[in-house]
Amino acid sequence: MNIKVASERTGLTKKAIKYYETEGLIIPSKNCENNYREYSEADIVKLNLIGALRMLDIPIAEIKKVIEGNKSMHKIMEESLKRIDNDIENLKTTRLIISNLLEKNSKDYYGSGDNIKKLRESLELSMEEKKEFISNKLRRVFPGKYGEAFILNYEPFLNITIDDEDKKEIWIKLIEALDDFDDISETEEGKALMSKYNSIDDGEYTESLKKLRTERTENTYNIINWNEEYVKANIKSAVEYWKKIFNDCTERDSFKKVTAPMIKNMTGTFGEVHREFCKYLSLLNKDFKLYVDNTQRLAVESHKQFEKETGLSLKDEITKLLEK
Structure with missing residues (x-):
């Protein structure tokens, strides 16, 4: 033919x-x-x-x-299917980034290229690279010694695996949230806190970080697993601490001078950064979500025990103390 x-x-x-x-x-x-x-x-x-x-x-x-x-036909079909799956993943990632940019409606033409590149590359990082990536962003927001202490609080939970589309979206929102925050040391509240931490002797600070890391690791494990013995000891310690604050003039004055300003800071810029960061990290790391939930549960139990022993509302008493 x-x-x-x-x-x-x-x-x-x-x-x-x-x-x-x-x-x-x-x-x-x-x-x-x-x-x-x-x-x-x-x-x-x-x-x-x-x-x-x-x-x-x-x-x-x-x-x-x-x-x-x-x-063989079988082999070529296997390879093609793998290529198609990769293409689909790449397209999903591209769609996610484009949707995010449209949602932000950014007018920054010159910064868009760097932003797109940064978001795309961040999704390809290994677990260890993601951990360092987030740590560096936190260091920008919280520079100096305070930043290192801040990162230490979250260090056990920065092993992040992005294994579905929802987590990809959350990861991007986490990065952009951190990018949107300015250097805290530029604010008045930040300067005071940074100055306090940066005035600590380097050697003393290094040793305190080592000790803090050990304590954080132990505490994190006990809270996540809701260790009954640890919980009872923690509640007892918390109740005794607050009793001392309310009954001892020296302790109360120290609280007003040192601790109260830090608590008040948590309602301002500091608190906003903490809340945003914790919100996204809770969605990316199930252990952190459990840690947050159990920490809140521990606080509730401490408040109940304080009221049982004193007949007073711990929340109301702290509020009064902060207002004075």
Whole structure:
């Protein structure tokens, strides 16, 4: 049969058939009398296969391997499926970033390129790289020694795995939330707190961080697992602490001078950063969510015990103390 009939039988254009011939996928015979190409039934079978595989976006080079018997159909389909899955993931990520940019409606034309690149690359980071990535962003918001102490609070929970689309979206929102916050040391509340931490001797600070890291690791484990013995001891310690604050003038004055300003800071910029960061981290790390829930539960139990022993509302008493 000639090329016209081959085209009708396969649904391929004459141009496509000639191209596949050029690539060596089919080799039709030639009619000696008129020098026209003659296509066999075997050629038609090959052309139909080639057309079908091209519809699946399988490259010509791979199709040639199948035609020549150098690769099985099963293998080529496996590889194509893997490539398609990767393409889908890439498209989902691209869609997510575009949707996020549209949602923000940023007018910063010059900064958009860097922002897109940063968001895309951050999703490809390993777990350890993500941990360092977030730590560095926190250091920008909370510079100096306070920043290191702040990061230490969250260190056990920065092992983040992005394994679904929801987490990708949350990860991007976390990054952008941190990027939106300015350097805390530029605020009045920040300057005072940074100054307090930065005035600590380097050697003393290093040792205190080591001790704090050990305590944080132990406390985190006990809170996540709701260690009954630890909980009872913690409640007892909390109740005794607040009793001392309310009954001892020296302790009360110290609280007003040192602790009260820090608590008040948590309602301002500091608190906003903490809340935003914790909100997203809770969604990315199930252990942190459990830690937050159990910490709140521990606070409730402490308040109940304080009221049981004193007949007073701890929340009301703290509020009065902060207002004085």
